[in-house]
Amino acid sequence: xxxxxxxxxxxxxxxxxxxxxxxxxxxxxxxxxxxxxxxxxxxxxxxxxxxxxxxxxxxxxxxxxxxxxxxxxxxxxxxxxxxxxxxxxxxxxxxxxxxxxxxxxxxxxxxxxxxxxxxxxxxxxxxxxxxxxxxxxxxxxxxxxxxxxxxxxxxxxxxxxxxxxxxxxxxxxxxxxxxxxxxxxxxxxxxxxxxxxxxxxxxxxxxxxxxxxxxxxxxxxxxxxxxxxxxxxxxxxxxxxxxxxxxxxxxxxxxxxxxxxxxxxxxxxxxxxxxxxxxx
Numbered sequence: 001x002x003x004x005x006x007x008x009x010x011x012x013x014x015x016x017x018x019x020x021x022x023x024x025x026x027x028x029x030x031x032x033x034x035x036x037x038x039x040x041x042x043x044x045x046x047x048x049x050x051x052x053x054x055x056x057x058x059x060x061x062x063x064x065x066x067x068x069x070x071x072x073x074x075x076x077x078x079x080x081x082x083x084x085x086x087x088x089x090x091x092x093x094x095x096x097x098x099x100x101x102x103x104x105x106x107x108x109x110x111x112x113x114x115x116x117x118x119x120x121x122x123x124x125x126x127x128x129x130x131x132x133x134x135x136x137x138x139x140x141x142x143x144x145x146x147x148x149x150x151x152x153x154x155x156x157x158x159x160x161x162x163x164x165x166x167x168x169x170x171x172x173x174x175x176x177x178x179x180x181x182x183x184x185x186x187x188x189x190x191x192x193x194x195x196x197x198x199x200x201x202x203x204x205x206x207x208x209x210x211x212x213x214x215x216x217x218x219x220x221x222x223x224x225x226x227x228x229x230x231x232x233x234x235x236x237x238x239x240x241x242x243x244x245x246x247x248x249x250x251x252x253x254x255x256x257x258x259x260x261x262x263x264x265x266x267x268x269x270x271x272x273x274x275x276x277x278x279x280x
Contacts, residue, residue, distance in 0.1 A: 013113075013114050013115035014038065014039070014115045014116040014117065015114070015115070015116070016116060017083055017085055017090040017092060017109045017116045018080065018083065019116065020038075020039050020109055020115075020116040020117055020118055021039070021078065021080055021092060021094060021107065021109075021118070022078075023035055023038045023039035024036070024039035024040070024078060024107075024118060025077070025078030025096075027039055027066075028076060028078065028096075028098070029076050029078075031066050031071040032066065033062075033063035033066045033067060036059070036062060036063060036066065037059075037063070039117065039118055040059060040117060040118045040119075040121075041110070041112065041117040041118065041119045041174060042059055043059075043119070043165065043174075043176060044058075044059060044117075044118055044119050044120055044121065044243075045057065045058050045059075045120065045121075045163075045165075045242075045243070046058075046062065046121040046122075046123065047120075047121070047122050047123075047211075047231075047233060047242050048122070048123040048124065049122075049123070049124040049127075049209065049210045049211060049233065049234075050124075050125075052210075054233065054235060056163065072098045072099035073099055074099040074100060075097045075098075075099065075100075076097065076098060076099070077095075077096070077097045078094055078095075078096050078105075079094065079095045079096075080092055080093075080094055081093040081094060081095055082206075084204060084215055084229075086227055086229075086247065086249075087111075087247070087249075087250070088110060088111045088169045088247050089108075089109065089110050089111070089169065089227070089229050089245050089247055090108075090109040090110075090116070090229070091106070091107070091108060091109070091213045091215055091229050092105075092106070092107045092109065093105070093106055093107075093206060093208075093213070094106075094107060096123070101125045101126070102125065102126060103123045103124065103125050103127075104123065104124055104127040104208045104209065104211065105121060105122070105123045106121070106122040106123075106206075106211055106212070106213045106231055107120070107121050108120040108121070108213075108229060108230070108231050108243050108245060110167070110169050110174055110245055111169065111172075112169065112172065112173065112174050113172050113173070114172075119165075119167060119174065119243065119245065120165075120231050120242065120243030121231070122211040122212075122213075122231045122233055122242065123211070124208065124209045124210060124211050126209075127208035127209030127210070127211060128208060128209055129207075129208055130207065130208070130209065133207035133208070133209065133210065133211075133212055133234075134205050134206070134207045134212065136207070136212075136234070136239040137205050137207050137212040137213070137214055137232045137239060138203070138205050138214070139239070140159050140214070140232050140239050140240065140241060141159075141203065141205075141214050141216055141230075143155055143158050143159040144156070144159040144160070144228075144241070145198060145200060145216075145218070147159060147186070148195070148196050148198050149195045149196060149197060149198060150190075150194075150195045151186040151187075151189045151190035151193065151194075151195050151196070152186070153183040153186050153187060156179070156182060156183055156186060157179060157183065158238070158240075159240065159241060160179050160182075160240060160241045160244065161179070161235060161237075161240035161241060161242050162179055162180075163242070164178075164179060164240070164241055164242050164243055164244065165177070165178065165243055165244075166178070166179065166181075166182050166244045166245075166246075167243070167244065167245040167246075168245060168246050168247060169245070169247055196220055196221050197221050198218040198219065198220055198221070199218060199219045200216060200217070200218045201217045201218055201219060201225075202215075202216065202217045203215070203216040203217075204216070207232075210233055210234040211231075211232070211233045211234075212231075212232045212233070213229070213230065213231055213232065214228075214229070214230050214232060215227065215228070215229045215230075216228055217249070224248055224249075225248070225249040226246055226247065226248055226249065227246070227247055227249055228244060228245070228246045229244070229245050229246075230243065230244040230245075231243045231244075
């Protein structure tokens with residue numbers, strides 16, 4: 001690689017989640033597919049709720065739309081409400097104004113190599129704080145943990161949408177698999193183990209309208225510590241995860257997930273975490 005190309009690659013990296021979100025905002029403001037590619041990992045899908053229906057947009061569609069459609073006229077801003085960050089993954093709630101519409105964006109991010117990228121997005125216009133939505137998101141996490149404790153493929157499918165990607169960061173690379181692949185792995189594991197008696201150690205839930213996010217940490221049967229972050233939305237089949245990323249915490253970070261909040265104002269903090277269930 002030439003020095004010029006190397007310098008360009010370094011300049012294009014997002015050293016923080018905030019930088020990736022700033023690149024996303026700039027991509028929208030400039031209607032720039034190249035800047036969108038800097039912000040989003042290529043497999044990331046945007047799920048937006050419109051008139052009660054879910055509209056999925058993958059990266060090629062989004063970039064084509066930028067090249068062929070006229071940008072929305074009027075105001076355009078992208079502002080971080082809060083950021084929940086670990087060593088290699090993060091969640092953010094973003095207030096996005098596009099013309100005369102105010103959207104809530106939930107972004108799932110991962111540190112891939114030396115750059116943070118958005119690996120999933122939810123959005124909804126005029127989304128409001130609804131306690132029932134937070135409860136529904138929390139119930140999805142309960143179902144996912146129950147599936148882990150019994151290697152139960154039906155419970156897994158009741159918590160994760162069929163189109164969702166289940167991801168992790170391994171050796172600085174993003175590794176993704178489908179729900180069907182994880183169900184097959186649960187079948188394999190059930191043949192040699194009755195389940196993973198995980199003990200939850202922390203949980204954070206935030207939701208607006210028909211979309212939400214969750215971060216939960218747990219201790220596995222072998223004593224290892226893990227943190228999961230997920231995007232969750234209401235689907236015709238019920239609330240489901242649309243994107244999930246899990247990481248094993250290093251020994252120096254044992255205990256609840258390390259958390260860094262970026263809050264423009266005190267009112268922008270995430271919802272108070274639910275009391276965790278420590279029973280297997």
